[in-house]
Amino acid sequence: MKLSNYYLPTLKEAPKDADTLSAKLMIRAGLIRKVASGLYEWLPLGLKVLKKVETIVREEMNRAGACEVWLPLVQPKELWEESGRWTYYGKELLRFADRKEAEFCFAPTAEEVMTDLVKKDTTSYKQLPFCLYQFGTKFRDEIRPRFGVMRAREFYMKDAYSFAANDADANDWYQKMYDAYQRIFKRCGFEFKAVEADTGAIGGNFSHEFMVLADTGEDAIANCPACGYAANTEKAEIQAPADLAINEADLKPMEKRDTPKAYTIEDVAAMLNVPTSQLIKLLVFTADGKPVVALVRGDHELNEFKFKALLKCNELEKASEEVYTQVTGSFVGFAGAQGLKEKNPSVMIYADNYVKNIVNGVSGGNGKDVHMINVTPRRDIKVDVYADLKMASAGDKCARCGKEFTFTRGIEAGHVFKLGTKYSASMGANFLDENQTSKPMIMGCYGIGISRVVAAAIEQSHDENGIIWPAPLAPFDVALVAIDYASNPEVKKHADAITEQLEAAGLSVLLDDRDERAGIKFKDMDLIGLPHRLVVSSRTVKDGQCEYKKRTEKESVRWNLDEAVKKLLQAAGK
Amino acid sequence: MKLSNYYLPTLKEAPKDADTLSAKLMIRAGLIRKVASGLYEWLPLGLKVLKKVETIVREEMNRAGACEVWLPLVQPKELWEESGRWTYYGKELLRFADRKEAEFCFAPTAEEVMTDLVKKDTTSYKQLPFCLYQFGTKFRDEIRPRFGVMRAREFYMKDAYSFAANDADANDWYQKMYDAYQRIFKRCGFEFKAVEADTGAIGGNFSHEFMVLADTGEDAIANCPACGYAANTEKAEIQAPADLAINEADLKPMEKRDTPKAYTIEDVAAMLNVPTSQLIKLLVFTADGKPVVALVRGDHELNEFKFKALLKCNELEKASEEVYTQVTGSFVGFAGAQGLKEKNPSVMIYADNYVKNIVNGVSGGNGKDVHMINVTPRRDIKVDVYADLKMASAGDKCARCGKEFTFTRGIEAGHVFKLGTKYSASMGANFLDENQTSKPMIMGCYGIGISRVVAAAIEQSHDENGIIWPAPLAPFDVALVAIDYASNPEVKKHADAITEQLEAAGLSVLLDDRDERAGIKFKDMDLIGLPHRLVVSSRTVKDGQCEYKKRTEKESVRWNLDEAVKKLLQAAGK
Incomplete structure (x- = not known):
């Protein structure tokens, strides 16, 4: 892809209301723009990363045996009344009436619609267990949207829902999803940790959060070095201190x-x-x-x-x-x-x-x-x-084994819940078991904030010059910076040939063919953070050479032009 | 994919409120379910077709040089006031207020947000022309939602917007999109026609609709056999009859x-x-x-x-x-x-x-x-x-050449508009030209109703037994019906082996491994309409044979099992 044909508006400065590192970098690097509080537009470069995350998640959901569906965003009040959440959900639920005054909400999550969908066609234990998932836009009317797309009101999510006839099968799906999440975050190239978490507005029996570790993370995680217990500080169970003897x-x-x-x-x-x-x-x-x-x-x-x-x-x-x-x-x-x-x-x-x-x-x-x-x-x-009513903090001890917690910070990127029969019982999603007895299905739900994962990647991996994408999420594999592309036919010839060969070998290349100074080009490429940078310029082409630099390294090395493709494929592990 | 692991609930009867052939078949074949008036859930089989259409459209948008972005669905009133459409759009625009009483709408289209996005970063003629597109959910609060997903309230759309500094470039993008649409509908396997159309609520200078031809189509098309003029009957300009001499x-x-x-x-x-x-x-x-x-x-x-x-x-x-x-x-x-x-x-x-x-x-x-x-x-x-105030009908004559119209019916699946400066002028999307003069950009917009295309495919191609997918849109290429799969190890062995070999060769296979009667399996497979059907059963396996039938043919032929893969690949054009 030639940069001159691409929509990539980079900025020297982030707008003042960008309140976190990833929001600043995402706006500066031309990944997103803000429309209104908590509402963002995804530009081509940002969308490419979002789609890479989506692809990894979809592949692992399919590998786990879940089937993809797609549910409406505008959901009827009636279903939310069946579950009891029309009242309960609070102001984060965006409610409205259509032209006929029928009431609806914009999906903040999809337990109701999914349960309703499944009960239409599932009547027997023979049809269970299974798991359905979707990718879709969600809206939660946060009182204070912040941190760019990380706590936006409108966001992109993968949500999956499992349905089972018995606890063993329900737990089996929970484990399958837990394992799939491990694979997903590993494939994204993250440092992450699965921790016990509060079930919040979704409700249910128990849950784990998948935390992308980052010093700037919104969530603090309490880890017990003795028994291995790890939990969000919101959830971390603290041992009550022994009563002091009072004189x-x-x-x-x-x-x-x-x-x-x-x-x-x-x-x-x-x-x-x-x-x-x-x-x-x-x-x-x-x-x-x-x-x-x-x-x-x-x-x-x-x-x-x-x-x-x-x-x-x-x-x-x-x-x-x-x-x-x-x-x-x-x-x-x-x-x-x-x-x-x-x-x-x-x-x-x-x-x-x-x-x-x-x-x-x-x-x-x-x-x-x-x-x-x-x-x-x-x-x-x-x-x-x-x-126990406090946030876990330094000095607190693990309720399970009494050892003092250590603390790390992270960004919640995924969440798995065992829901039990909360929704199936209230909404009448029943099946007939082997004895023809009607029972509510046992459910689980499993979410990944796809748009949030993009921001989390940046919070975890960046330097003072910009983003450093983990290779699996990079919007392009290679930044090919051509200096004097328009004025030097030799530069153009080599830049075009290398681009073509790399693309034929399966790498994606962003060819910076703009008529800009080298300094501007380097700054932009550092900012957008592609893993590999190859510079083809008048200065080195005359010696039959180009310059290669990994995004993570300071210094570049010279390569012979005729070896550049081979070496770059090696560097990219192809 | 084994059908026993797939979520495919087929129905013998369509619900009473399914009011058109494609809606009936889509529900019966387990492609969609209805949540509420004009709101549908897409089941795995339906979503696969939707994604196939999406992929074709994305490839052709990229080939034309457009860049993909993604815009929010919840759009601020302010932008719609800038364009003047907050008042003008009428009740199809779903409006609501957030928790802070700020007013928004659910995107029915995205001229406002796209124009606003582009004006943030585009200031000079040197940045023009370009074209941005997105896939996304749209909501139009139709007074009478009908025809299943064809005239649903919530639907899936590709919308593209071009921005140019002069008419020549604007027309060039209109033509590029017109050509891309020709390629898209051809690749989908459709009989279709591009016709002149009314510009409706979008406004602008002129437009063409891409009609998928079908006898059941909602739109009537007037064709002039003499001058080649073709237009929606809503738009078709009719010659006024000569004044009768009155005695x-x-x-x-x-x-x-x-x-x-x-x-x-x-x-x-x-x-x-x-x-x-x-x-x-x-x-x-x-x-x-x-x-x-x-x-x-x-x-x-x-x-x-x-x-x-x-x-x-x-x-x-x-x-x-x-x-x-x-x-x-x-x-x-x-x-x-x-x-x-x-x-x-x-x-x-x-x-x-x-x-x-x-x-x-x-x-x-x-x-x-x-x-x-x-x-x-x-x-x-x-x-x-x-x-001229009437719908074109039999006997009407072409306003351009006076020849009597002929009529066909079709389903509007795509629409290209030359917008001119309607939005850029009202919203201040200006650029500086070569002489440093500020001018509004010249815009075009280009939509394809992705979810509607799926229904249109069915309206165009079906028989009394069910859907007949055009090969490029089929959710799976091959229906492999295994009879006695669980009870006959020979059947299982051959069915599994053929499935594996076909999948390795790049065909997708739905293996019906269910413990059902042959009649039920055949009926289901005819209903869901995959292009190729291979039957592996006890009856023929003992002779080293299987049975092949194209969905479009009545009679099946016998193939030797050891030639089945080769022959099927040939039949599928691989």
């Missing part, structure tokens, strides 16, 4: 302290000269509309996923200022739980396990610019439930 | 006649003993909200496309009963235009050219169950404008 004599009486202009945990800790771990953070939520209070240590982060799972609620939201004041009788940011239960017996107070060991700690003082010191929760706060 | 003496005075229970044109004609061509049909519309009256002969059909083009209005709708009564002073169905202008001078009366030659005709009598006879429009009706 009653050490407990001091609570006292109020003025803390003017102390707006953050750090401000308060500094002003009162205590570590942030001595502070007790109070948070007010509404769980399905009912206010609840959560307490965590000042240096810890409340894990809303765990809290939601504990409460078994559908919607968990930060309480409004009004509700906060009503529940605590205090200004936002200054409430303390000491005496709260006595004032407001109906409110439930949940605290993270670590809060239990705070002695002579600091809490909000229930007045403006006031904090309370010497708060000891076991004495002063009527906690209803202590539980 | 005043023949004109009779108008008289009222009771026509009780005559509800249709045919009823009235029969009751008054005149041909339907003597009747004057009166229709009331609102054009951008303003009522207008149209008259056509009783045996003719008003062409709303022509009427809309004549009125230069954005929205043309049948008037409500209230407006009809207000305008005509009569009940719906009984209004006549005689005396109408005198009663209601502000209403505009348009009549088709043929109405002008009616003498002593029949019109509504402006009262319930009453008609007026001896109406002669030239004497009795104050027509404002006579024009």
Whole structure:
């Protein structure tokens, strides 16, 4: 492909609203453009990578024995009411009415439509198990779309759904998909890890996330070096610390302290000269509309996923200022739980396990610019439930074996769920077993964010000059930079001949035939990150030579022109 | 592929709401299922055909030099306001608001987003011309979705857009796409015809439709056998008949006649003993909200496309009963235009050219169950404008050369438009020319309804037993029907071996290994319509033979098993 015939607008600078490395590079390298918040256009170079990922995924889905289908994006409300998710899904579900006022949503996932499809034609255990998959656009109306295509609202996904008559077959499909995902991420050329994960809005029994490892990854992963347990920090089960023995004599009486202009945990800790771990953070939520209070240590982060799972609620939201004041009788940011239960017996107070060991700690003082010191929760706060409610962080121990976690970061690129009968039971996707008994099918679902994988590849592999594609995902194998292509017939002759021979041998070549300075051409080719670069220029052609450089290397080497094709095929492993 | 591992639910009967041959066959053959009105799921066999069409189209787009991109389906209102189509597009545009109340639509086409994309990076004539294309889902909220995937609301489309600095380059791209479409429909194995067409909601200067010919086609095509002009009957320009010389003496005075229970044109004609061509049909519309009256002969059909083009209005709708009564002073169905202008001078009366030659005709009598006879429009009706307002039909003559049209039917599968500067001017997609003058780019757009092509293939090629795929679109090349596959090891051995050898030679094989009766297997294979059928059964294996039949032939022939692969490859042209 000649670059002069290709639509590849590169940019020197990324736009200001590009908020992560891969988004910046994808825009600069002419892979994508932004239309609106969370909505992107894929340009030819970006689409080529997307299609490479798609091809790998399709091949491995077929190898696993799944059959490809294609479902509509506009899905009727009725199916989402059958599953109960029309109400439950929240505002990420984009809902609308058609011209006849019938209600629909834009598919954020396809459990409902897939279950409905399968129940139309599947009636007997003899037809089970099987697995259907599709590639398609999904829309999730994220409250804060960010990180380019990584957390876009509209994205491209492979979703697969397995249906089985019994647990053994269901687990077998889960394993087949788990194995297929291992093959897929390996074939993409990734460093990755499969970790246990929260089941979120999809629901179900258990799940694994496939994490592409990258320092810039949005997700933190807790790894247990002893038992091998690995989980998203949202999910990682933390051992409760042993109860500290408290010496009653050490407990001091609570006292109020003025803390003017102390707006953050750090401000308060500094002003009162205590570590942030001595502070007790109070948070007010509404769980399905009912206010609840959560307490965590000042240096810890409340894990809303765990809290939601504990409460078994559908919607968990930060309480409004009004509700906060009503529940605590205090200004936002200054409430303390000491005496709260006595004032407001109906409110439930949940605290993270670590809060239990705070002695002579600091809490909000229930007045403006006031904090309370010497708060000891076991004495002063009527906690209803202590539980594991925090994000895993340094120092936390594995709930399974007690060993301290280590942490890495990653980008969730795939997710496998064992759903059980959540959808089949609610939607009546039943089959007759050997004894003619009607039973709901046992389901699994398996997703890969195809568009996200492209961004993850860049987050994992880049340098200060641009993208470094793993070879299996590179949009072209070779950048052939021809300098003086238009003005020097020798350059043109060799560049064209090498391109033709490489393409005939199965490599894809982007021939930079533009009338641009060498510096601009090199910068562009480093930016778009093709694995191999061959430079054909007046300077070396006269010696019968060209220059070769791997994208990962600093220095180029000279090759004889008549050996260039052979050597490049070798370098590309062909 | 073994059928036992494939998701292929065939049905004996089509559901009652399947309203056309291809919809019935697509559902029965397990190609699609219906989710809701105008929304379909594609099953594995159907998707395979869709992907074959996609591949042919992609190859020909690339061959023509177009670059593939991928645009979002959710498109911001702002871009549609820039082009003016947010208001203009009507109810087929599915509009909705996101969680932040920002307004969007589901892409029915992509002129706006594509123009916006191109203007971001294209500033100079040196970057022009080029052509970008995409494959993607589109949604048009049809008032009456019908004919299965042929007139579905959600459908799969290839849309391409060319951008040029001057007319010569714009026409050159139009021609390149026209030629690519010729290659595409030829490669699909179709009988087809390119015809002139109306530009509809897309707008622009001129356009051609690519019609897949089929007796069941929704569109009628008028062909001029003399000058070669061919056009959709919506578009076909009809020569106005020469004015008849009227002998005043023949004109009779108008008289009222009771026509009780005559509800249709045919009823009235029969009751008054005149041909339907003597009747004057009166229709009331609102054009951008303003009522207008149209008259056509009783045996003719008003062409709303022509009427809309004549009125230069954005929205043309049948008037409500209230407006009809207000305008005509009569009940719906009984209004006549005689005396109408005198009663209601502000209403505009348009009549088709043929109405002008009616003498002593029949019109509504402006009262319930009453008609007026001896109406002669030239004497009795104050027509404002006579024009070509009818659908082309038998007897009409070509406006260009006066020769009578012949008619064929077809299915619109592709459409090429020369848009001019309609979108670039309104959306500010400008470039600087050689003299540094800013000018709007000249655009073209080019669509193929990929999902519709699949249905069109079936409408064109089928018999009473099912689909007959043109070889290039067949989901599998060969149906290998193994009878007693599970019970007869010889059958299994030969069926497996032949399958393996055919697949190694590049043919795709659907091996029917199911434990079903031969009759069921044959019926299913005829239904799904693969080009070649090979039967391996106990009956013939014992003689070292198998049976071969082309889908298009009635009788099968016997082949020696050891020659089957060679002969089948020959039959498939490999």
